[in-house]
Amino acid sequence: MLMLVTLLAVGTALASDVPAPAGDPHSALSSTVADPHAAAPAAGMPGPDATSSMPWWGWPLILFVVTFILGILAVLGGVGGGVLYVPIIGGFFPFNLDFVRGAGLMVALAGALAAGPGLLKRNLASLRLALPVALIASSSAIVGAMIGLALPQNVVQIALGGTILGIVAIMLMAGKSDFPNVKADKLSQSLGIMGIYREESIGKDVEWNVHKTAPGLAMFIIIGVMAGMFGLGAGWANVPVLNLMMGAPLKVSVATSKFLLSITDTSAAWIYMNNGAVLPMMVAPSIIGIMLGSIVGVKILAKAKPKAIKWMVIGLLLFAGLRALLKGLGIWK
Amino acid sequence: MSSERTRASEEQMIYANILNYGMMIGFVILTITFLLYVFGAFNNFVPIDKLPNYWKLKVGDYLYVMSQIEQGKDLEAAALIQKCKNEGGKSEACKEIYEHGHKMAGWSWLKNISKGDYMNFIGIAILAGLTIVCYAAIIPTLMKKKDTAYLVIAIAEVLVLTLAASGILKSGGH
Numbered sequence: 001m002l003m004l005v006t007l008l009a010v011g012t013a014l015a016s017d018v019p020a021p022a023g024d025p026h027s028a029l030s031s032t033v034a035d036p037h038a039a040a041p042a043a044g045m046p047g048p049d050a051t052s053s054m055p056w057w058g059w060p061l062i063l064f065v066v067t068f069i070l071g072i073l074a075v076l077g078g079v080g081g082g083v084l085y086v087p088i089i090g091g092f093f094p095f096n097l098d099f100v101r102g103a104g105l106m107v108a109l110a111g112a113l114a115a116g117p118g119l120l121k122r123n124l125a126s127l128r129l130a131l132p133v134a135l136i137a138s139s140s141a142i143v144g145a146m147i148g149l150a151l152p153q154n155v156v157q158i159a160l161g162g163t164i165l166g167i168v169a170i171m172l173m174a175g176k177s178d179f180p181n182v183k184a185d186k187l188s189q190s191l192g193i194m195g196i197y198r199e200e201s202i203g204k205d206v207e208w209n210v211h212k213t214a215p216g217l218a219m220f221i222i223i224g225v226m227a228g229m230f231g232l233g234a235g236w237a238n239v240p241v242l243n244l245m246m247g248a249p250l251k252v253s254v255a256t257s258k259f260l261l262s263i264t265d266t267s268a269a270w271i272y273m274n275n276g277a278v279l280p281m282m283v284a285p286s287i288i289g290i291m292l293g294s295i296v297g298v299k300i301l302a303k304a305k306p307k308a309i310k311w312m313v314i315g316l317l318l319f320a321g322l323r324a325l326l327k328g329l330g331i332w333k
Numbered sequence: 334m335s336s337e338r339t340r341a342s343e344e345q346m347i348y349a350n351i352l353n354y355g356m357m358i359g360f361v362i363l364t365i366t367f368l369l370y371v372f373g374a375f376n377n378f379v380p381i382d383k384l385p386n387y388w389k390l391k392v393g394d395y396l397y398v399m400s401q402i403e404q405g406k407d408l409e410a411a412a413l414i415q416k417c418k419n420e421g422g423k424s425e426a427c428k429e430i431y432e433h434g435h436k437m438a439g440w441s442w443l444k445n446i447s448k449g450d451y452m453n454f455i456g457i458a459i460l461a462g463l464t465i466v467c468y469a470a471i472i473p474t475l476m477k478k479k480d481t482a483y484l485v486i487a488i489a490e491v492l493v494l495t496l497a498a499s500g501i502l503k504s505g506g507h
Contacts, residue, residue, distance in 0.1 A: 059388075094389050098391055113460060120345050134490060135490050190482070192480075262463075267493060273461060276434070280454065282388070284370075
């Protein structure tokens, strides 16, 4: 954690405006046209300048190290990589927020793709629960991605900051229910949304149903739009809706949510990719870093104190959310 | 060990197996192409040491600069982008930026696939396209089971994801 904060502080300092090296005509392009559509300098987030003296591989290397640490923290804190990635990389790195959100979606997608097979095979993630939800969330994510790419950056930064602070509130306040006892409603019965999974912690097979299916599905319109707009992934919202609102067991909700991201983020990722907002120089080190970090995180998990880690993640999100909000408002450039 | 009661359905296992192999193929290809990219095994479309000048740009401007790199006019691009900024979003300069940039969007990366930087899109496209393949693969099983509701959902999802992947849906830019 300390290492991450140090890296971000060093990064922010390095990324601050540095005179362009003489004799490099390309740097003039960057310094002249950076963020040309900004309504006003205060709202346009002039931010870090790419004309710093750092070599081309400097930022991708720092990105790799930071995403590696984020991968560890994400596992220990029980959050997806995307929700940490976008506000932190968007707030402290020189990359444009368009590319950060594109990479954030690819990071969340990669994590979900990697986890999906195991969760499905163990029947913890339910295809019957995920399919109707995914259709709504992925369609909405397309709309969200198109809105996000069309909006001015300061507006996206402000909305992102507000959303991240809202996520912090959800993390602080939302409860959880390991085995909700709900009666299946008509819609879930007609769709056959039910299942049985082996709960190793109590050595029993657990049967589950869901209720409030229609309002639950409607919630995924909002979740999908937000996932696409901010490139966040949406585990932070999926789990409370599946668990607390629809009544799926916690483990099924967490696993189905993770699998669900592979579908929701696919649709949004294609929109970002087809609009040019996916930079390989960001995506590859981010995916590799977060995957390696997740592997290390799983190993540390057994020894870590989950409550302390959760507070660290909340603190990090709070800091990154405030940074995005203030950056969007032009207060903290 | 999963008992008969807790075993995943046939279509769930088909989905999981395709996802497993496809994901591994995608990761391996992405890692290999990225290493080839950073170690300069192939010529790049954007000179790698110039990349920091472009990753700060908004995506619309970035695409425009890419279109000008293709024509060897990338340094002149700055003037037009500045003009667009000064004249407001609906000026002729902005229209030109949008029109030229648009040509670099969508699947246009395929025409530069021999370049080291664009080669990375192979792995990215595999990872992003995998879910469509998984859905398509479970359709026959759902048909066999006469699971009409989920068959319709699966077909609709394939259509939604294919639409997203097609490149038809473009953002209006900034």
